[in-house]
Every structure is written in structure tokens, then in C-alpha cells.
Amino acid sequence: MKQFQYIRSVSQKAAISAITQEPKAKFVAGGTNLLDLMKRHVMTPERLVDINKLPLRDIKEENKGLHIGALALNSTVAEHATIVKKFPLLAEALNAGASAQLRNMATVGGNLMQRTRCPYFYDTTTPCNKREPGTGCSALNGFNRMHAIFGATPHCIAVNPSDMNVALIALDASVQVSGPKGDRIIKMQDFHRLPGDQPEKDTILDKNELITAVTIPASTLTHNHYLKVRDRNSYAFALVSVAAGLNLDGKTIKVARLAMGGVAHKPWRLTAAEQSLQGKQVSIEAFQQAADIAMQGAKGYGHNDFKLKLAPNTIVEALKIASRI
The missing domain is CATH 3.30.43.10 (Uridine Diphospho-n-acetylenolpyruvylglucosamine Reductase, domain 2)
Structure with missing residues (x-):
């Protein structure tokens, strides 16, 4: 070092x-x-x-929503009574990530800034535009089983590894930051970047800005499930994950929230699929239609072609479990 x-x-x-x-x-x-x-x-x-030492560990309800300090530990957030009761999607996602030992050390702010686990990014002997801009992307023609099927470019096909981020984007969270120019609030949808031609930049955060908190508006979701498909049942990153949240009136879907992990350079919100579910009756057919819509624009790169089938199946399964049908 x-x-x-x-x-x-x-x-x-x-x-x-x-x-x-x-x-x-x-x-x-x-x-x-x-x-x-x-x-x-x-x-x-x-x-x-x-x-x-900064006082950024508080977790509290305010303004009909939830405030989580950036230094709150992942384990503390996952076990917090209010979050388990009112934001179970977040608790499930956090408990699906890493090991208990890591969750006892990792913070919410750090989780937001977590970098890709692409093996070529970690291997300093190989070209990687994310690690060393302009050198190329080894994953394009290399072993890319874990890599993106959405939003990738010839410059980078790495994925965001966080489970927490997937739940937060489905819950319409925002990130509070502070810097030399003052404070600002960034919508979770905008916080992480697609690679474009600058894959070295994971977020829109300025270099001198500090994450101080995450806020989540009050949730109306009555049925939730975070489904993570991975190679082993613990301490493994997602091949594909889905955060599914529904507000049901009987069997009618009033509100739907869907996001995927393991498929893009940022947590991937499925807005069109959500809209397709609103007003429909809970059914496998409706879920399959939403999954088909969600997969528009998906592209495999060889070793990860299996995700083109795994991803829609995971969406359907997550919605089935969430709706309890």
C-alpha cells in the first residue's frame, strides 16, 4: 500500500x-x-x-419521511424498527449484501460510493478505462459474466455492485451532500452515472462534496420483496437483483416500484414497467408483460447473455413473492 x-x-x-x-x-x-x-x-x-467523529449517524422520521445519516452502519439501518416496519425493501436489500462483519463496519455513505467489482478494474496489469481512462475495456472481449446488459458503452460494461442502491432508487430516495459551495440534494435517480465516455466517474458528486444523509419519502408500498440471484447464498454480488414494491387495493395494483441491480453501471429503475402495472390486476400475465417491457434495449456481451433470460424471470418472481400470489 x-x-x-x-x-x-x-x-x-x-x-x-x-x-x-x-x-x-x-x-x-x-x-x-x-x-x-x-x-x-x-x-x-x-x-x-x-x-x-462527525454527527452523521442519526436515523429518524421527519416531514412524513425518513432521514438516515451518512455514517449510519448498514447493520444498524437494516435492523432499525422503523425501517423494518415501514421500509422493509431497504432492510431486505441491506441484509442481502456482504457479510454480517462487513455490514457492521460499512456506512450508508460508503455504500453509495461503492465501486464496481469488475475483475479487470481490480487487476492493475490489464487495461481498464474506469481505473485508467483511455486504456480500453478488457471486459468487452474478456470474461464478462457479471457485467452490464443495460446502458453500457464500448468504454465500459461494469456494473454497480450495491444492493442498498437498488432499494433506494425504487423508494425514490434523495442524497444530501455538502461542499465548499454549500449544500444540495441529489435525487437517487441522478446520483449514479452511466459510463458514457467517462466511466471513471461513478457519480455526479463533486470531488470535494461530502455525503451527509439519505432521505426517503413516506412509502405507500404495502407489498415488498428484494430478490437477489447470485452464485452462492451469502457474501456474493448479484448476477441480477430486483427490488419490487406494490401498493395493492385488493388485487388491483395502485402503485408499482421496480428496480434492478447487477445489470448496469448504476441501479436500474424500471419506470416503463412500473407504469405498465398500474391499474392492472395482480397476475402472472401482467408481471410477464412488465418484464418484457423492462428488457427493452438489453444487450449481452457473450458470457453474460444468460442475463437476458434471467433478468425478466427474476422480475416476475420478485413480483410474485411481493404480491403473495
Whole structure:
């Protein structure tokens, strides 16, 4: 690991100032992803700014919604009584991610910033536009079983690895950030980027901005399920995952929320599929139609062609479980 300067900040202003003064500085909290990347020399910050002393761990209901501090631990959020009762989709997604040990260290803010697990990104001996812009994408013609089927470009076909992000985008969450220019709120839908011709940029966050909280509007979803398909039942990243939420009036779908993970450079919201379900009766046929709509524009790259069948089947299964039919 390359040597670096370590600073522990006790105020938000000091943390932002410390990160602004060094072009190659990074915030660190749990460090469950960042430290791995540093050990492999994928990321080599000159300075780490420890933000664990900042008062950003609160979880509370406010303004008919939910506020989650950026330093709240994944395990704490997943087990919080209000979240289990009113936002079970988020609790299920968090419990599906990583191991118990990692969930006890990982923070909400860190989870939002989690980087891809593409093996070529981690292997510094191979070309990777995300790690070293302009060198090429080894996954295009390499082993790409885990890679994207939506929104990819010749520059990058990596996927966002987070389970939490999939639930948050389905729940219409927003991300609160603070920086030298002040505070702003970013819709979860806009927070992560598609690769375009700058795959090295995972989010629209400015380098000097600090995530302070996630907010979720009050949920009307009465039937929820997070379904994660993976190679083994624990501590594995999704081949395909689906966050499904429904508001049912009897058997009539009043509101539908759908998002997928493991399929794109960002959590993938299925807006057209959601709209196709509204007003329909709960049925396998309606779910299959929604899944067909969701798959429009999907493209495989060889080893991941199986996702073109797995993804719609996972959507149907998640909706079946959520609606309890």
C-alpha cells in the first residue's frame, strides 16, 4: 500500500476543508471498499480524511419521511424498527449484501460510493478505462459474466455492485451532500452515472462534496420483496437483483416500484414497467408483460447473455413473492 497522510476531522467544515486542500484526498469511514482498493493500488490517495467523529449517524422520521445519516452502519439501518416496519425493501436489500462483519463496519455513505467489482478494474496489469481512462475495456472481449446488459458503452460494461442502491432508487430516495459551495440534494435517480465516455466517474458528486444523509419519502408500498440471484447464498454480488414494491387495493395494483441491480453501471429503475402495472390486476400475465417491457434495449456481451433470460424471470418472481400470489 502506498503511504498516505491521515487526518481525523471533528467537524463537517474541517473535513471538507481537509479534502479540498489535497487534490488526491479521499474521505474514509468504514473503509470496507476503499482500503481494499488501496491495498491493490487501484486507488492511491495522498490523504485520507477520517469522518467517523462527525454527527452523521442519526436515523429518524421527519416531514412524513425518513432521514438516515451518512455514517449510519448498514447493520444498524437494516435492523432499525422503523425501517423494518415501514421500509422493509431497504432492510431486505441491506441484509442481502456482504457479510454480517462487513455490514457492521460499512456506512450508508460508503455504500453509495461503492465501486464496481469488475475483475479487470481490480487487476492493475490489464487495461481498464474506469481505473485508467483511455486504456480500453478488457471486459468487452474478456470474461464478462457479471457485467452490464443495460446502458453500457464500448468504454465500459461494469456494473454497480450495491444492493442498498437498488432499494433506494425504487423508494425514490434523495442524497444530501455538502461542499465548499454549500449544500444540495441529489435525487437517487441522478446520483449514479452511466459510463458514457467517462466511466471513471461513478457519480455526479463533486470531488470535494461530502455525503451527509439519505432521505426517503413516506412509502405507500404495502407489498415488498428484494430478490437477489447470485452464485452462492451469502457474501456474493448479484448476477441480477430486483427490488419490487406494490401498493395493492385488493388485487388491483395502485402503485408499482421496480428496480434492478447487477445489470448496469448504476441501479436500474424500471419506470416503463412500473407504469405498465398500474391499474392492472395482480397476475402472472401482467408481471410477464412488465418484464418484457423492462428488457427493452438489453444487450449481452457473450458470457453474460444468460442475463437476458434471467433478468425478466427474476422480475416476475420478485413480483410474485411481493404480491403473495
